[in-house]
Amino acid sequence: MKRLLITWVLLVSLSVLFFGFAPVVRSVFGETGGAVIHAYTLENANGLLVRLLDYGATIQSILVPDKKGQVADVILGYSDLEGYVEGGSYFGSTIGRYSGRLGKGQFEIDGRVYTLPINDGPNTLHGGFNGFHKRLWNANVETVGSFPSVRMTYSSPNGEEGFPGTLVVTVRFTLTDDNELIMDYEAFTDRPTVLNLTNHAYFNLRGEGNSDILSHILHVSSDFFAETDEMLIPTGSFCPVEGTVLDFRTPLPVGARLDVSDRLLARAKGYDHSFLFMRSLANELVLSARLYEPDSGRALEVWTTEPDLHVYTGNFLEGVAGKHGSVYGPYTGICLETQHFPDSPNRPEFPSTRLNPGDRFQSRTIYRFMILP
């Protein structure tokens, strides 16, 4: 194992030296429905390793050293393809067409009502039964400057899971030497439609399978959260975080106030909330969240151009068989989903999720890892 790692690091260093870029290594991950699924491994100069799958444009693992140099995989997931095909937890996958809930599984565009499959109580969650996380994406290895990059594209046909318009979506994943995993999203449609894209990685900075995330220190600088009803559908109001368990403007352990009898946490048995980020310039990158795990020294910053950071503490995980024999229960991972607000197509007061033919949807999210002493 050690010899393999040394050979790998040597190969990467040589290619950077001679060819000016870090390679992306492609390997077979499994097979489903007659299609071969590939994994793409990206490495940077600091030994950060990111593994992507073309199934669901999924981040399958992120290996990050701690302050003592010990490497751990900081996201939840499955070791094999079967987990991703059968599983219902959206581990590390790209979510679309619509991340979050669409109330009663319907919305209207230009007077026409579109009805979607219902997969969450009376609502549609994360694009329906077979959203983008269950699709095979077309992957192309690229280099951005000298950094390894994989561009994943999926063409979602008109009517898929009830959504109008053929939507061509691209997510380009780039790993930089500043320990940033950059996700650049782009989409085009041939008729008016709605979309909301995110990545659904569950982070555990101690390493997946190593206890819960309740002692991770979370900082979210937002002043407002989107109020939701008993089915977790936004009511349309934004409420101040001031004086509530959702106030993370001063960094605090995730578990410090996680009391499921609190009126704001009871419905989802924990955090499952959308925080508003306003900006003076459109498409400005803002720091939406900072997560820090004191024992390992690992820290993560989430930068985004999106208006909503949805924080979900894995409340509904229950005995999920994860990687290498890990079993994931509630609060064993935390999702920091950058996106537009749930149910926006039914909430004209929210930032719009509509895309018209001829327009380009574009957004950027960055996961930036740090190791603190």
Ligand code: BGC
């Ligand atoms: C949602 C949760 C949901 C989870 C499913 C999150 O994005 O906010 O309510 O249960 O995804 O994994």
